[in-house]
Amino acid sequence: MSEHIVPVSLYIGIFVALLCLTALTTGVAYIDLGAFNTVAALAIAVVKMLLVVLFFMHVKYSGRLIQVFILAGALFLAILITLTLADELTRHWSPTPTGWGMFVPFLSRLF
Amino acid sequence: MSTATIDVPEVPTGSRVNYLNAQYGVKSWLFTTDHKRIALLYLVSITLMFFIGGFFAVLMRLHLIEPQGALVQPETYNKLFTMHGVIMVFFFLVPSIPATLGNFLVPLMIGARDLAFPRLNLISWYIYVVGACFTLYAVISGGVDTGWTFYTPYSSSFSHTSVIPTAVGVFITGFSSILTGLNFVVTIHKMRAPGMTWFRLPLFIWAIYATSIIFILGTPVIAITLFLLALERLLHIGIFDPAIGGDPILFQHLFWFYSHPAVYIMILPGMGVMSELVTCFSRKRIFGYSFVAFSSLSIAIISFLVWGHHMFVTGQSIYAGLIFSVLSFLVAIPSAVKVFNWTATLYKGSISYDAPMLYALGFIGLFTMGGLTGLFLASLATDVHLNGTYFIVAHFHYIMVGGAVMAYLGGIHFWWPKITGRLYPDGWARFAALVIFVGFNLTFFPQFMLGYLGMPRRYAVYPAEFQVFNVMSSAGASILGIGYLIPLIYLTWSMRYGPAAGPNPWGAKGLEWTTPSPPPTENFEEIPVVTEDAYDYAESTVNRG
Missing domain, CATH: 1.10.287 (Helix Hairpins)
Known part of the structure; x- marks a missing residue:
C-alpha cells in the first residue's frame, strides 16, 4: 500500500x-x-x-490484487460485448420464414 | 430503538456500554460511522420499502380475484405490478441481506473493528435513501407502467408515466450497491483477524464476497443502460428505437447483463446465511467447506454468462440462444452443490427446530423447486411455451421470496439476539415461519399451474376458467401478508420487552458469538486470534447461554 x-x-x-x-x-x-x-x-x-x-x-504502481480487479473489469466488459455480438452478428443467419408461400415452388414441382 | 439498554446479570459488567447505548439522539444515528448502526439504518429503510412493495402486491392479488378484475382500472394495474417489481427488486432484495446482515456481521465475523471505509458506508445509506425518495416520488406523481424491466421501445418512446424519476432512483441507488460491495471486498481482503485465513472464513463471508464482486462489476452497466434510456427519451438519440437507428434488443442485452446477476445478488447472501443456520442447528461442520465456498464464486462468475435466457423469444438470434441455454444449465451445478452439501450436513446431525432453522429448511425445499423450474425455462423449446406466463412469475418468486426472503428472515431471527441483545418469543417465531411457508406455497404454487395452462403475466383480466387458481393465489397472499406482519410486531416488541440474550444464545460457533450482545462499539475488547476452522461443532460442545 x-x-x-x-x-x-x-x-x-x-x-x-x-x-x-x-x-x-x-x-x-x-x-x-x-x-x-x-x-x-x-x-x-x-x-x-x-x-x-x-x-x-496509479494502476501501474499498484499491487497485484488491484491489477487483478482492474483486469476483471476489462474481462467482464469483454464478456458483455462478445455475447451481445453473438446475438447481433448471427441474427441474420436464419432465413426469415415467409409463411406457407415458401413451399409453393417446391410443391408445384410435385404436382 | 436506540433506547434499548441492557442491564441484566447475564451481561458481564465491563461490557454494559454497547453500540446501542453508547450515544443517544437522532444525530448520533444520522452521523454514525459504526457499521452496526448503519446496518440498523438500512434495516429500517428496507423494511419500510418491503411493506410498500408488499402493499402493491396485495392490491394486485385482490384485483385478480375476479376474471374481469375486482379493484382497479387496467392502467392502474400496470402501475401496480411495475412499482411492486421496482421497489422489491432494487430497494428491498438487492440491499436486503448485504446491507443489513452483511454490514452488521462482516467485521464481527472476521474479527475487525469496523469496515475498511466507515464513512463510505454511511454515504452509501444516504445514497440509497435519495434513490428511494426519487422512486417514491415517481409513485406519488402518478406511478410508472413499464414493468420493472423498462423494456424499450415502450419505456423510451410510448409510456406517458414517470419513467425518468423511477430510472433516476434506480440509477442513484446503484451507487449505494457499488460502494457497499467495494467496502466488503477491501474489508475481507485487508482486515481479517490474525489466524483468520481464507479457508477459516465463515461461508457467509464467502457468499458476501461473491455478491460484492457482482455489485462492483454489474451495477455500472444498469446505471449506463438507464442513462441511455433517459437520453433517448429526453433527447431522441437513436440507441434503442429502430425508427431512429437504434436496436430495442440491445436494451435487453444491457439490462439483463446486470439484472440476471442481480438475481444472484439476491440469492447468494441467502445461501451464505443458510450455511450458518444449517451448521448451527444440526451441530455439525459443513459438508465440503471448499466446495460450498467455491460454488459461491463460480455462481458469481457464471451468472454473467447466462443473461440471454431472458430473451429466447424476444428476437434474439437462435444461435446466441443455443449458447445462452447451455451456459444457463451450468449454473445449476454450483447451485446443486450447495443444496446437496446442506442436506449432507443435516445427515446424522443433532437437529433442533428453532425458528431460524424452520426458515432454513423452508429455504432448501423452496429454492430447489425454484431452481429446478428454472431449468424448464433455460430449455429453448419449453421456454417458448412458458415465457411470459405465470410460470415465470412463480419460478422467480420461489427463488426470490421462497429463497432470498426466507433466508433473510432466517438470518434476522438468528442474529436478532446479537443485534439487539434481546430474545424474541420463540413460539410466535415458529408460528410465523409456518404461516409464511404455507402462505407462500398457496400463493405461488397455483401460479405454476396457471402459467403452464397458458395464463400470461401482467394482464389485468383473464378467462374465467383460471379463476379457481387465482383465488387460491390471492388467498395465499393474504396469509403470507399476515405471516410477514407477525415478525414485525414481535421483533419490535422484543426490542424493549424481550428477555436479555446472553452472548451466545444458540451455542453457535463464529467470532460474532464471542463478543457480548449487543456488541460494544469497537466490536471486541481485544482483537481475537483465530485458531480453529469454521463450524468446529464436532470437537467441543458449546453451551447455550
Whole structure:
C-alpha cells in the first residue's frame, strides 16, 4: 500500500499526450477510412483509457490484487460485448420464414 | 430503538456500554460511522420499502380475484405490478441481506473493528435513501407502467408515466450497491483477524464476497443502460428505437447483463446465511467447506454468462440462444452443490427446530423447486411455451421470496439476539415461519399451474376458467401478508420487552458469538486470534447461554 511518488512532469506529459490523441481523433474523423472509421476511433480511445488507468489512476504502481480487479473489469466488459455480438452478428443467419408461400415452388414441382 | 439498554446479570459488567447505548439522539444515528448502526439504518429503510412493495402486491392479488378484475382500472394495474417489481427488486432484495446482515456481521465475523471505509458506508445509506425518495416520488406523481424491466421501445418512446424519476432512483441507488460491495471486498481482503485465513472464513463471508464482486462489476452497466434510456427519451438519440437507428434488443442485452446477476445478488447472501443456520442447528461442520465456498464464486462468475435466457423469444438470434441455454444449465451445478452439501450436513446431525432453522429448511425445499423450474425455462423449446406466463412469475418468486426472503428472515431471527441483545418469543417465531411457508406455497404454487395452462403475466383480466387458481393465489397472499406482519410486531416488541440474550444464545460457533450482545462499539475488547476452522461443532460442545 506504499504511496508511489510520481513526478509532476510525467503527469503533464500524459496530459499533453491525451490532448494530442484527442486532436488525432478529431483529425481522423475528417478522413473517410470506410470500415475502419470506428476501429480507428476506438483504438485511439483505448490508448487514452490505458494512459489514464495506468498513470493517473496509479494502476501501474499498484499491487497485484488491484491489477487483478482492474483486469476483471476489462474481462467482464469483454464478456458483455462478445455475447451481445453473438446475438447481433448471427441474427441474420436464419432465413426469415415467409409463411406457407415458401413451399409453393417446391410443391408445384410435385404436382 | 436506540433506547434499548441492557442491564441484566447475564451481561458481564465491563461490557454494559454497547453500540446501542453508547450515544443517544437522532444525530448520533444520522452521523454514525459504526457499521452496526448503519446496518440498523438500512434495516429500517428496507423494511419500510418491503411493506410498500408488499402493499402493491396485495392490491394486485385482490384485483385478480375476479376474471374481469375486482379493484382497479387496467392502467392502474400496470402501475401496480411495475412499482411492486421496482421497489422489491432494487430497494428491498438487492440491499436486503448485504446491507443489513452483511454490514452488521462482516467485521464481527472476521474479527475487525469496523469496515475498511466507515464513512463510505454511511454515504452509501444516504445514497440509497435519495434513490428511494426519487422512486417514491415517481409513485406519488402518478406511478410508472413499464414493468420493472423498462423494456424499450415502450419505456423510451410510448409510456406517458414517470419513467425518468423511477430510472433516476434506480440509477442513484446503484451507487449505494457499488460502494457497499467495494467496502466488503477491501474489508475481507485487508482486515481479517490474525489466524483468520481464507479457508477459516465463515461461508457467509464467502457468499458476501461473491455478491460484492457482482455489485462492483454489474451495477455500472444498469446505471449506463438507464442513462441511455433517459437520453433517448429526453433527447431522441437513436440507441434503442429502430425508427431512429437504434436496436430495442440491445436494451435487453444491457439490462439483463446486470439484472440476471442481480438475481444472484439476491440469492447468494441467502445461501451464505443458510450455511450458518444449517451448521448451527444440526451441530455439525459443513459438508465440503471448499466446495460450498467455491460454488459461491463460480455462481458469481457464471451468472454473467447466462443473461440471454431472458430473451429466447424476444428476437434474439437462435444461435446466441443455443449458447445462452447451455451456459444457463451450468449454473445449476454450483447451485446443486450447495443444496446437496446442506442436506449432507443435516445427515446424522443433532437437529433442533428453532425458528431460524424452520426458515432454513423452508429455504432448501423452496429454492430447489425454484431452481429446478428454472431449468424448464433455460430449455429453448419449453421456454417458448412458458415465457411470459405465470410460470415465470412463480419460478422467480420461489427463488426470490421462497429463497432470498426466507433466508433473510432466517438470518434476522438468528442474529436478532446479537443485534439487539434481546430474545424474541420463540413460539410466535415458529408460528410465523409456518404461516409464511404455507402462505407462500398457496400463493405461488397455483401460479405454476396457471402459467403452464397458458395464463400470461401482467394482464389485468383473464378467462374465467383460471379463476379457481387465482383465488387460491390471492388467498395465499393474504396469509403470507399476515405471516410477514407477525415478525414485525414481535421483533419490535422484543426490542424493549424481550428477555436479555446472553452472548451466545444458540451455542453457535463464529467470532460474532464471542463478543457480548449487543456488541460494544469497537466490536471486541481485544482483537481475537483465530485458531480453529469454521463450524468446529464436532470437537467441543458449546453451551447455550
